Amino acid sequence: MKLQNRERQRKREQRRSAESGADTDVLTANPFRIWGTIKQFHPHKKEILTAVWVLNRMDAKRTVIAAALGLQGWKTFYGRGEWTEADVEDILEG
Numbered sequence: 001m002k003l004q005n006r007e008r009q010r011k012r013e014q015r016r017s018a019e020s021g022a023d024t025d026v027l028t029a030n031p032f033r034i035w036g037t038i039k040q041f042h043p044h045k046k047e048i049l050t051a052v053w054v055l056n057r058m059d060a061k062r063t064v065i066a067a068a069l070g071l072q073g074w075k076t077f078y079g080r081g082e083w084t085e086a087d088v089e090d091i092l093e094g
Helices: 002-020 031-040 045-057 062-072 085-093
Strands: none
Touching: 045 062, 045 085, 062 085
């Protein structure tokens, strides 16, 4: 009888931990959600997105777009001062 009770307790604990999501890592589960939150509060978000969109429509290379954003003095969405091709690609994909 004691063995059956222990098994029930184990199963109950496993269900509770699975329901609460205690065994998942939040940062690796939602990386795009975090990036979206950071991007949402950038002070020049609208201007950056407009500039990237216009330059991309003019078929400018990614390096040229990154240089134009750097010349404006705008920081990246991650707080760095220097724009790279990867940053521009992230904007165009998202």
